[in-house]
Amino acid sequence: MNFKEELMSLTLLVDNYLLEYFERLKSEVPETKLIESMHYSMMAGGKRIRPVLVLAVAKMMSAELSEVMPFAAAIEMIHTYSLIHDDLPAMDNDDYRRGKLTNHKVFGEAMAILAGDALLNEAFDLLFKTSAKAGEKMEQSVKASCVIASAAGMDGMIAGQVIDIESEGKQISETTLKTMYRKKTGALIMASIIAPAVFIGLPDDEIKALSEYAGYIGVAFQIKDDILDVEGTSEELGKSVGSDAKNKKTTYVSLYGLDGAKKMLRNVTEKAIEVLNIFGEKAWFLKEIAYFIAERRN
Amino acid sequence: MNFKEELMSLTLLVDNYLLEYFERLKSEVPETKLIESMHYSMMAGGKRIRPVLVLAVAKMMSAELSEVMPFAAAIEMIHTYSLIHDDLPAMDNDDYRRGKLTNHKVFGEAMAILAGDALLNEAFDLLFKTSAKAGEKMEQSVKASCVIASAAGMDGMIAGQVIDIESEGKQISETTLKTMYRKKTGALIMASIIAPAVFIGLPDDEIKALSEYAGYIGVAFQIKDDILDVEGTSEELGKSVGSDAKNKKTTYVSLYGLDGAKKMLRNVTEKAIEVLNIFGEKAWFLKEIAYFIAERRN
Numbered sequence: 022m023n024f025k026e027e028l029m030s031l032t033l034l035v036d037n038y039l040l041e042y043f044e045r046l047k048s049e050v051p052e053t054k055l056i057e058s059m060h061y062s063m064m065a066g067g068k069r070i071r072p073v074l075v076l077a078v079a080k081m082m083s084a085e086l087s088e089v090m091p092f093a094a095a096i097e098m099i100h101t102y103s104l105i106h107d108d109l110p111a112m113d114n115d116d117y118r119r120g121k122l123t124n125h126k127v128f129g130e131a132m133a134i135l136a137g138d139a140l141l142n143e144a145f146d147l148l149f150k151t152s153a154k155a156g157e158k159m160e161q162s163v164k165a166s167c168v169i170a171s172a173a174g175m176d177g178m179i180a181g182q183v184i185d186i187e188s189e190g191k192q193i194s195e196t197t198l199k200t201m202y203r204k205k206t207g208a209l210i211m212a213s214i215i216a217p218a219v220f221i222g223l224p225d226d227e228i229k230a231l232s233e234y235a236g237y238i239g240v241a242f243q244i245k246d247d248i249l250d251v252e253g254t255s256e257e258l259g260k261s262v263g264s265d266a267k268n269k270k271t272t273y274v275s276l277y278g279l280d281g282a283k284k285m286l287r288n289v290t291e292k293a294i295e296v297l298n299i300f301g302e303k304a305w306f307l308k309e310i311a312y313f314i315a316e317r318r319n
Numbered sequence: 320m321n322f323k324e325e326l327m328s329l330t331l332l333v334d335n336y337l338l339e340y341f342e343r344l345k346s347e348v349p350e351t352k353l354i355e356s357m358h359y360s361m362m363a364g365g366k367r368i369r370p371v372l373v374l375a376v377a378k379m380m381s382a383e384l385s386e387v388m389p390f391a392a393a394i395e396m397i398h399t400y401s402l403i404h405d406d407l408p409a410m411d412n413d414d415y416r417r418g419k420l421t422n423h424k425v426f427g428e429a430m431a432i433l434a435g436d437a438l439l440n441e442a443f444d445l446l447f448k449t450s451a452k453a454g455e456k457m458e459q460s461v462k463a464s465c466v467i468a469s470a471a472g473m474d475g476m477i478a479g480q481v482i483d484i485e486s487e488g489k490q491i492s493e494t495t496l497k498t499m500y501r502k503k504t505g506a507l508i509m510a511s512i513i514a515p516a517v518f519i520g521l522p523d524d525e526i527k528a529l530s531e532y533a534g535y536i537g538v539a540f541q542i543k544d545d546i547l548d549v550e551g552t553s554e555e556l557g558k559s560v561g562s563d564a565k566n567k568k569t570t571y572v573s574l575y576g577l578d579g580a581k582k583m584l585r586n587v588t589e590k591a592i593e594v595l596n597i598f599g600e601k602a603w604f605l606k607e608i609a610y611f612i613a614e615r616r617n
Contacts, residue, residue: 052473054481056473059473102436111427130409135480138439142468142472145443148447150465152450163451167447167448170443170444171444179350179437180353182433184350186430
């Protein structure tokens, strides 16, 4: 199977699971507008990179995909809640995301806050229920959930958002930028790879290699975002471009120039691929994902 | 021991646990302002009724208080996040709570949203970590956590807030009012009583009795809130009174009159006490709490 086919096949699995999940919620939960608002952002054309990574790790280790799907879905819910709250007027005040109106533009601010809260809550509710039903795999399930909760929290993704908010309108140091990116984007990408690894019960050296890989693709993801803000088109990105420069934001491009950033991107992508060598040929898809992140147009 | 002493003693246990918890976070998590904002609302003079209920159930059944403390703390964090988000300009737009400036008035809207998110996340992070360390009690710990996650979510507390937001400026039916109260306030009070019961592993008939008790005191709590909005003083309540009437809100008082509401309050309080009879004398403190809820001045 080639990369594009495999990527589409895993993305489809995620999409179908989430679609069914939210259809079921619609029929079970009386708060129609709330569910509609959650559903809107969950189905707003996300690339599903995080849940696909969860499945990819499981598939590489020949684990059952259905067993890790709740982790994939929970991570995507957490990612989506963070986008809804980040877009709020009090935060980044964005009207569009992925070419669609942001949640609060469609459902109002109050509902957007509550839909974000509900997605975060539902992610953990799903993880608890999954653990409760995990039988002899309960401990692994709980430990994988710990990885996700910690990555999403005040020393992970939320910390990244705090640094971002506090850096607004300021030039920040390279160290601060890297910390911000590592937490804001990197932490949840790390969890997407480590949570299934912990659930499956991989040995320490394999977890270490995957964790290094996750660190590199997290950085690559962010460098590419910064490059796309300069080189991308608003059609491809579904949002306005050049906003970093306009807002005088510190980015990889502002720190190292466009060529410097591209060189770094190549460098971390190569490193990401190299650390996977201990897995041999079965790591082919994760390696391709590293290229995909570096070469994507949106 | 009399009621006041026992109440103070349990409240103190909760306060000390939370104080130590957030002091530890301050030393461990680099995002100082975020932790400060979370700390501010956690220590803003809450009555700690929910965590005290958790401890009270454990104490009644001679279970180890330290074992249920994480459930108590997680529920108080969830309660506090909901207050921070409810007070936001896009929601109830309140400047004061318990006589203190609301979180966004002190730390700004962006930080208040993130502090709320972080408290919700931390509550679940704590529950996962607690479950991971629970050894042979892991399954009970996970099941108790399920109770909390479900109560806080889109068919529990968040649903109640959605109904509240959607009812703004409208007269609502008695049924809608009761559903709103049952979810907005009742669900987390229910979880405060059922989570420790599930963790301890009480038999079905005792869980049923506790669940009925929780339902009654949840309603009592809300009726009393409505009465206090008419009869209380702003000094005692730490917020403006009469706001329900001013905002033409449907309440127990607007539906049944002040005397009718008081009669209902007596009625549900008596029922709450009656269903505890199967526990005999050891239920004395939970019974006193029902009176306390009905007689409180704030």
